[in-house]
Amino acid sequence: MRLAGPLRVVAVVFLVGLTWLLASNLFGGDSSFVKVRHFFHGTQDQTTPEPKPRKYKCGLSAPCPAKHLAFRITSGAANVIGPKICLEDKILFSSVKNNVGRGLNIALVNVIHDLSCRSDVSDLLKFLRPLHEGTLVFVASFDDPASKLNDEARRLFEELGSTAIKELAFRDSWVFVGAKGIENKSPFEQRMKNSKNTNKYEGWPESLEMDGCVPLRVSQDS
Structure with missing residues (x-):
């Protein structure tokens, strides 16, 4: 019975965090979600333009x-x-x-x-x-x-x-x-x-x- 309170707090924090992450994903949010996504995917979405071939x-x-x-x-x-x-x-x-x-x-x-x-x-x-x-x-x-x-x-x-x-x-x-x-x-x-x-x-x-x-x-x- 003593664990009910802490569990409720953890559940609320988890739900709030999950809601924030989903909102950030849907509405563009700040770059924190992007950093999390890059961490799990292991690569970044930024593309490096190919260098132009050098002419002599x-x-x-x-x-x-x-x-x-x-x-x-x-x-x-x-x-x-x-x-x-x-x-x-x-x-x-x-x-x-x-x-x-x-x-x-x-x-x-x-x-x-x-x-x-x-x-x-x-x-x-x-x-x-x-x-x-x-x-x-x-x-x-x-x-x-x-x-x-x-x-x-x-x-x-x-x-x-x-x-x-x-x-x-x-x-x-x-x-x-x-x-x-x-x-x-x-x-x-x-x-x-x-x-x-x-x-x-x-x-x-x-x-x-x-x-x-x-x-x-x-x-x-x-």
């Missing part, structure tokens, strides 16, 4: 190793949007810079040059013939890269490591990185053939984009 030079997903240059090349889209060449996080050619031309846009390490198909092929030959051993060559097409190429021009690009230059034709899309004196064929080359059946744009294939890390070649003359 020219937007690459990973840094280039030592003595390599980061690059990204985008060919022109039809005859409307010009090509873009990024080297070591510096934009060498782009429509924004207003320094692109229809035909072949060519950049060398430490030298930038733009060649248009409206120019005579002799200008291209004068530009390619005297290249020093080890010179890196970056090329992006715009509109039509091939109509004015002759056999010698194609041979010079072949010596720079191109395999697609032999078949490069009217309005093909082409991006390429080569080097003077390269021993093997360049691994950095893409070509999209101009074809009515596959063209993305009316009369032109889709634009090409290529990126990577190219070894920095040292001229034998240095």
Whole structure:
């Protein structure tokens, strides 16, 4: 009989506590209930946002190793949007810079040059013939890269490591990185053939984009 009083008190306290917990759950309450719930579930409901993937030079997903240059090349889209060449996080050619031309846009390490198909092929030959051993060559097409190429021009690009230059034709899309004196064929080359059946744009294939890390070649003359 002496335990009846304490038991009633315990029962009342339990009911009040249970009622408070239920009310907190239903009406939002303070954070005490949340802490209790987290304790029993063992995890918290807060979600940590996933970190954004880090971008490196020219937007690459990973840094280039030592003595390599980061690059990204985008060919022109039809005859409307010009090509873009990024080297070591510096934009060498782009429509924004207003320094692109229809035909072949060519950049060398430490030298930038733009060649248009409206120019005579002799200008291209004068530009390619005297290249020093080890010179890196970056090329992006715009509109039509091939109509004015002759056999010698194609041979010079072949010596720079191109395999697609032999078949490069009217309005093909082409991006390429080569080097003077390269021993093997360049691994950095893409070509999209101009074809009515596959063209993305009316009369032109889709634009090409290529990126990577190219070894920095040292001229034998240095």
